[in-house]
Amino acid sequence: MSNSLNSKDFRLLLPEVIWLEPENLLLAKRITSGASSSNPRDSWQTYLNTLGMLAFEQWLHSHLPSRLVTRDTTFIETGGNLNAGEFKCCTIATEHLLDETVRIPQNVVEQPEMTAHFYVVLEVSEEEQEVTIRGFLSYNQLIEMRDNLKLPIRDGCFQIPLSLFDIEPNHLLFYNHYLQPSEFPLPQVESQVVSVNPSEIVNSTRTKLSEWLQGLVDVGWQAIDSLSSPELNLAFSTRNIAEGTKRAKIIDLGIQLGHQKVALLVNVLPENQDKINVLIQLYPTNREKFISENIQLLLLSKGGKKLQEVNSRLQDNFIQLKPFKGEPGKQFSIQINCEELTVNENFEL
Numbered sequence: 001m002s003n004s005l006n007s008k009d010f011r012l013l014l015p016e017v018i019w020l021e022p023e024n025l026l027l028a029k030r031i032t033s034g035a036s037s038s039n040p041r042d043s044w045q046t047y048l049n050t051l052g053m054l055a056f057e058q059w060l061h062s063h064l065p066s067r068l069v070t071r072d073t074t075f076i077e078t079g080g081n082l083n084a085g086e087f088k089c090c091t092i093a094t095e096h097l098l099d100e101t102v103r104i105p106q107n108v109v110e111q112p113e114m115t116a117h118f119y120v121v122l123e124v125s126e127e128e129q130e131v132t133i134r135g136f137l138s139y140n141q142l143i144e145m146r147d148n149l150k151l152p153i154r155d156g157c158f159q160i161p162l163s164l165f166d167i168e169p170n171h172l173l174f175y176n177h178y179l180q181p182s183e184f185p186l187p188q189v190e191s192q193v194v195s196v197n198p199s200e201i202v203n204s205t206r207t208k209l210s211e212w213l214q215g216l217v218d219v220g221w222q223a224i225d226s227l228s229s230p231e232l233n234l235a236f237s238t239r240n241i242a243e244g245t246k247r248a249k250i251i252d253l254g255i256q257l258g259h260q261k262v263a264l265l266v267n268v269l270p271e272n273q274d275k276i277n278v279l280i281q282l283y284p285t286n287r288e289k290f291i292s293e294n295i296q297l298l299l300l301s302k303g304g305k306k307l308q309e310v311n312s313r314l315q316d317n318f319i320q321l322k323p324f325k326g327e328p329g330k331q332f333s334i335q336i337n338c339e340e341l342t343v344n345e346n347f348e349l
Contacts, residue, residue, distance in 0.1 A: 016133040016169045018055040023216045025126070028054060031073055031205060045093075046077045052093030052122035053080025055131035058219050060084050063173055066261075068252035069220070073205055075114055078105050085252075086181045089172075090116035093124045097134060102165065103157035109142055112187040118172060121165060135165025136172055138184050206346040209268045210276060210328050212245045221247040221266075244269030244277070249345070250285065253292070253338045260292060261285045264334065264345065274327055276349045280334055281320040282312075290315045296337035297321060307332075 028050040032043060053071060060069045060082065067085040075081060080091035090108050102121050108114045117139055123132040137145075142158075145151055151158045166172075175184075207218050223246075248263045267279040280299065284291045291312045299308035299321050308321045326332075326349045336343040 015167070016059070018059050018131045018133070020051060020055055020126075020129040020131060021058075024051060024054045024058075024219065025129070026211070026216055027218055030208070031076065042077065048093040048095065048124045048126075049076055049078070049080050049091070051126065052091045052124050052131055053082060054219050055124075056080065056089070056091050056120060056122060056133070057082055059133070059169075060089075061220060064176060065250075066252075067176065068250075071205065075108070078114065079108050081114075081116065084176055087118065087176055087184075088116040088181075088186075089118045089120055090114075091120050091122055093122050093131075095124060097121075097123060097162055100162045102135075102160045102162055103154075104142070104160060105157050106153060107156070109139075109146070109158065115139055115186045117181055117184040117186065118175075120172070121162070133169050135162060135167045136169070137165055138175075139186055140184055206331060206348045208348045209266070209278065210349055212247065212268055213270055213276075217247055221249050223247065244279075248283075251336065251343055253295075253341060260288070262291060262295070262336075264336070266334075266347075271325060275325045276328065277323060277325045278349070279320065279323045281318055282336065283318045289317065291318060292338070294338070295319070296335075298335040298337070299324070300333040300335055302331040302333075304333075 028047055031050045032047045050073070053073075053076070057069055057071055060067070064084055068083075070083045072081040072083070080093070082089045082091065092102065092104055092108075094103070104119060108116070108119070118136050119139070119142060120136040121134045123134050125131070137160075142160075145160065145164065146158065151160060153159070205218075207221070211217070244267050246265065246267045248265045250261050251264055253260045253262060263283045263285050265279075265281040265283060267281075269277040269279075271277050280297070282291060282295065282297050293312055293314050293316075295312040297310050297312075297319055298306055301307055308324075310319050310321055312319045328349050330349045332347055332349075334345045334347065
């Protein structure tokens with residue numbers, strides 16, 4: 001009797017591996033250095049969490065190109081938080097799963113502000129520079145297991161057998177494509193004294209532009225050549241852009257505009273050792289000739305003061321801010337406003 005596996009069965013036995021790039025390691029160290037913990041063990045776990053989050057963010061960008069993927073490092077000491085469209089993912093990083101047991105911190109399951117639609121277990125090997133997706137569970141499944149199986153808790157973590165996790169990452173992609181977040185209800189966060197616009201998307205980390213000049217580019221920022229593919233058909237000509245290091249990020253304008261996407265282009269050029277020139281532009285994508293009307297592009301100071309503003313008009317091919325320059329270390333933000341949607345990108349020269 002033959003026990004051979006067909007190609008589909010064999011593929012299901014192979015875990016998904018994401019290779020870490022040198023810029024992932026550098027960015028993880030930078031993010032970890034800003035964490036509050038002084039305990040070496042906690043700092044190492046924060047570093048693993050950050051590497052796992054960045055790797056999974058890269059994987060989401062690759063497999064869900066039509067979704068806006070943003071990261072939130074607010075709780076990076078506990079786990080990585082990523083938003084893929086309207087779904088929230090919490091990455092749980094570990095160095096190894098030799099005992100086939102996953103440890104999920106109790107607070108990311110029971111504190112409403114830290115909960116996620118999906119919890120993704122990642123095995124992180126800094127030495128091999130790779131991250132392996134080992135499985136995932138939905139919030140609903142975790143709560144059901146906690147209540148029905150009386151999951152043991154050790155050192156503030158639920159102890160869950162790896163065998164209970166879905167090991168097929170494509171199922172996660174299927175959920176994102178065909179299901180709604182309302183089918184995975186999360187607990188409501190109690191209202192806070194300070195109100196937050198639910199349609200505001202904020203990248204809590206700062207993109208360091210001086211590192212671009214050294215060839216170190218943050219995840220999510222793509223070379224112009226990769227954006228000029230037939231799939232995206234970016235509607236700009238690089239001949240009109242000053243020489244320098246150019247990168248772009250695709251931004252989803254939300255349901256109000258039918259999830260139309262624009263490309264935020266950032267061009268940096270060193271003037272001398274003391275100054276860096278910056279040019280910010282916004283272009284249409286997906287075979288569109290014109291950018292949508294009434295999109296607002298703003299330059300904000302570190303304290304949130306408006307320094308520049310430009311609004312798109314009917315049949316604008318693109319919009320741009322006036323070129324500006326500053327010294328290394330200077331911080332600023334770029335804000336894109338469209339109807340009820342606000343997107344912030346934070347930068348440091």
